[in-house]
Amino acid sequence: MSVQLWKVLVPALGLSLLWTACKKEEAATLPDEQTFNDLRLSGTIEDDPALVNKAPLLLSADFLTAYRTARKGGNGKPGTTTPVDTTTTTTPPPADTTTITPPPATDTTIITQPPSLPSGYLITMPSVRHQGTEGSCVSFAVTYARASEQYYKTRATNYNDAVNVFSPEYIFNQVGLPDCSGSAVTTSLDLLKNTGVCTWQSMPYSTNNGCSVAPSATQNAEAANYKIAAYSRIPDADLTAIKTMIASNHAVIASFTIDGSFKNAYPGFIWKSLTGNSGSHTMAICGYDDAKHAYKAINSWGTGWGDAGYIWIDYDFFPVAASAYTYVMTL
Template sequence: MAEEKISIEQLQASISGKGYDWEAGVTSVSELSEEEQNFLLGLPVTEEELEGMKEAIEASVETFSYPTSVDWRNHAGKDWTTPIRDQSSCASGMDFSVLAAMESRAKIQKNNPNLSIDLSEAYLLFCGCGKCCSTGWYFDPALNFIKNTGVADEKCYPYRPVDQDCKPCPDWKNRVWKIQDWSSIVNVSQRKQNLAASGPLIGGMAVYQDFLYYKGGVYRHTSGKLSGYSPKTIVGYDDNQKCWICKNSWGTGWGENGWFKIAYGQCDIDTRFNMYAIGKIIPAIEKGCGYATYALIDYYFAGTSRILWAYAGNRWRYRRIAKHEVAGIVKLLNESKRLYVCWNGNQITFVRGWKN
């Protein structure tokens, strides 16, 4: 039997009556059918698993130091997050939440908030889990897949919210990003410490009917039945408001333009779900060829070899050359109007000069 929809007027009255500080109204997902709303969940977990995590969390009492508040959307005056996505009618929330954290941590590790990175949720879901649009999957296998296999970029495998075979672009092996490791964080204060020091985390929460009507403020479950469980990206916290700051993947027509705040301890986010931290990120090995804008030989370091530097593909790349090759390379540079190079990552693999 289909669940009866919540009355917005009654929900708003209940929020006010309980003294809660969040706004409810019609959103881009509140009027979807029950079947369509079920696709927004995508975190298959049993009560036994939740109780096991709860016991581990309650047993962790160690304290860690951390700032009063952190928000990676505005950290040191810069935005380290990526745009809000829309998973649509596919239970791919795990893929969006994991990759949102990974994209942000890549920016942080590179110390470059403008780093261009858009990883493929379709690759992670359909190549890692299979045809899982109706079920979704769990943190551990998703993170292990990225660690062992990697994930390609969005252009290599664009997202479509429908079950499909794994069909990335032909050169996907040269375009996958990996993670060196990941960890599960049980202790709540350690979560804040890790989030403040290293970037967004991945977590889970119970989703009740009223959450679909969330438009802003610090959410607290007010009314409505449990719909299921959903993964989220935690991008910050605020001890003054006593809330987590999170990124969702339901589009910008829900919440605070796709973002939300949830009070500590609400909806199992602290008490029955671990949070997950991505470790060192291993970028895709970039391969390509093109004309160099600049080229020079580094004579500074003594020894038996020198280094040829060429600026190509929007970055400096290098090739070590033996001492006896230096004269030939210098002649090539002097006689050539253009220098054509190929590269594998930052290393030059081929050099050819053109006189016209």
């Protein structure tokens, strides 16, 4: 079994992989024109495996078929196990790769796939913002996704900071590390589920007031109006499931190991290889294009980075750089 196939199937088996959520990017100022060279990377934080395993698993029928085929082993005979190649993986293999059980039916949903997916699709997203000196990429990714959910739910025609753009400050100040260096995806999504999130206008994002300012009673009351009903996890290599979610206007939250080429992304760049490790980062996947063979992600480093604040990520490379699971929310 190849490394990539191991990454495809092991998450679906409920064998949790710890994954870091994000890092601190330090900068003296916060203009959109700021380049990545002004930033400095540092700490990360892992998802709680208990929260990861608690999230329902979404799979496409295509992915489940591949899983069942792989269970038969490399020679196609039931009951055999294909050896796992871990020579080039950047994440540790599970402690026991010989005991394979299918996902529990009560925790797994096979998504309804359309007869055919469009060859490309882009979700209308809010404006690209800049996280500046705090490791708040997770908070930006989840609030980008939450904003797009609100936009499509209400059939809006534009984004407005007082109506359907939400506050990363509200999320990060409650779940981030005390030194403002990072936060975890599942913890952030749990906050959205249990508490909600207020609008950007009610609690604007700032890198100048630390990350410990607690929300007010008024902000909490507003946040309660914008809870999510649930969130689910999707294996990083389930291309059909991820594309189906995007084509249904659901942004997909994903964490990545990043490198120098990612940091120096430019217009037209498609991220296809990983050289070294410069930390971990979280973004919202909001589009795809079969002609490019790539997903499109919105970042939180301002419009001066990448392709006006976005980046394209090759389909086949995505599971190499991404964490074991991606996440999608429902209202």
